[in-house]
Amino acid sequence: MQFANRINAGRALAKKLNHYANRSDVVVLALPRGGVPVAYEVARALNAPLDVFLVRKLGVPGFEELAMGAIATGNVRVLNENLIKDLGIRDEWIQQVVAREQRELERRENLYRGASAPLNVSGGTVIIVDDGLATGSTMRAAVKALKNLGPARIIVAAPVAARETCESFKTDVDATCVCVMSPEPFDGVGRWYRDFSQTTDEEVCYLLKHAKDPPREHAA
Numbered sequence: 001m002q003f004a005n006r007i008n009a010g011r012a013l014a015k016k017l018n019h020y021a022n023r024s025d026v027v028v029l030a031l032p033r034g035g036v037p038v039a040y041e042v043a044r045a046l047n048a049p050l051d052v053f054l055v056r057k058l059g060v061p062g063f064e065e066l067a068m069g070a071i072a073t074g075n076v077r078v079l080n081e082n083l084i085k086d087l088g089i090r091d092e093w094i095q096q097v098v099a100r101e102q103r104e105l106e107r108r109e110n111l112y113r114g115a116s117a118p119l120n121v122s123g124g125t126v127i128i129v130d131d132g133l134a135t136g137s138t139m140r141a142a143v144k145a146l147k148n149l150g151p152a153r154i155i156v157a158a159p160v161a162a163r164e165t166c167e168s169f170k171t172d173v174d175a176t177c178v179c180v181m182s183p184e185p186f187d188g189v190g191r192w193y194r195d196f197s198q199t200t201d202e203e204v205c206y207l208l209k210h211a212k213d214p215p216r217e218h219a220a
Contacts, residue, residue, distance in 0.1 A: 001181065005195040006034065006131055009159035010041025012180045017127060017157060021046045025124040025152070029053040031142060032112065033199040038159060039129035040207040046127075050211035051119040052112050052204070053128060055142045056101040061093050067137070068094070071101055072145030073109065073118050112204055122150040132189030133161035133179070136168065143173040162186040 003009035020026045026048045030039030036052065043050035051073075058069040058079070068089060069079035077098065084094070126146060130139055133156075143154055154175040156166075163182040169175045181192065190196040 001192075003159055003193050005193060006037035006199070007041055009131065009180070009193065010038035010129075011045065013038060013129070013157055013159045013178075014042045014045035016178050016180060017042060017046060017155070020048070020125065020127065020155075023048070023125070027051065027119050027121050027124055027126050029119075029121075029126055029128045029146075031055070031128070031130040031138060032108065033201070033204050034132075035130035035158075036204045036207050037199060038131050039127075040211055042127065042129055042157065043211055048127070049119055050208065052109075052208065053142055053146065054105050054108055054112075055138060055145060056105045057138075057141065058094070058097050058101060060087060060089065061097060067141070068097075070141035070145055071098060071105060072142060073105075074145075074149050076145040076148045078141065078144045078148070111201060112208060121146070123152050125153045125155065126151040127155045127157050129157045131159065132192065133158045133165045133177075134186065134189055136161070136165040140169070140173055143169070143175050147173070160189060160192040 026046060028039050028043040028048045028050045030036040030052050032052050039050055053073050055070055055072045057067045060066040060068050068083050071077050128142060133139055139156055146154060156169050156175050156177045158179050160181045161179040163184060166177040166179055166182055169177040
């Protein structure tokens with residue numbers, strides 16, 4: 001089975017989440033950019049508000065692929081204190097990396113959200129969506145950052161995910177994972193889409209704007 005595109009995948013995922021429909025405590029967050037078309041369909045089907053949740057990895061200076069933490073929407077910062085201590089990373093190095101990634105995060109937030117404030121997730125149920133989960137590292141950082149904003153419950157949702165990755169969210173970050181497919185062998189997210197073309201910034205902005213339009217039929 002393959003999804004035709006992210007729209008088709010989002011509608012399939014929404015059916016897995018229909019028991020969250022028409023609830024005032026539910027918010028849908030998308031990881032840009034590919035997660036936005038999927039999350040748009042989920043939010044419309046559930047009659048829930050949609051927002052983006054931006055995450056920027058904080059790479060170890062000189063070894064940028066190694067994450068010493070992350071920053072996210074809502075002025076959230078998560079640091080791996082044990083790694084920082086073990087590697088002897090100095091505070092001024094951390095601040096330099098944070099400042100650089102904060103500038104990029106703010107640039108993207110201004111592009112996608114403009115002057116609108118992030119949705120308030122405190123005490124609510126958050127469904128955080130991407131178009132697929134391979135290693136899940138970005139989503140895992142997002143969930144850890146999101147927890148600092150105080151939601152009552154976090155549901156990680158994706159149309160397709162590696163089985164071991166989906167299962168790891170419960171033990172690693174205490175989040176429920178919902179997906180349509182967990183194929184084996186996994187072979188990467190794009191393998192399960194007939195059209196996996198890149199989502200553009202323009203499409204992200206368009207979908208976020210029109211997510212505020214009057215809803216279609218409520219999900220069953």
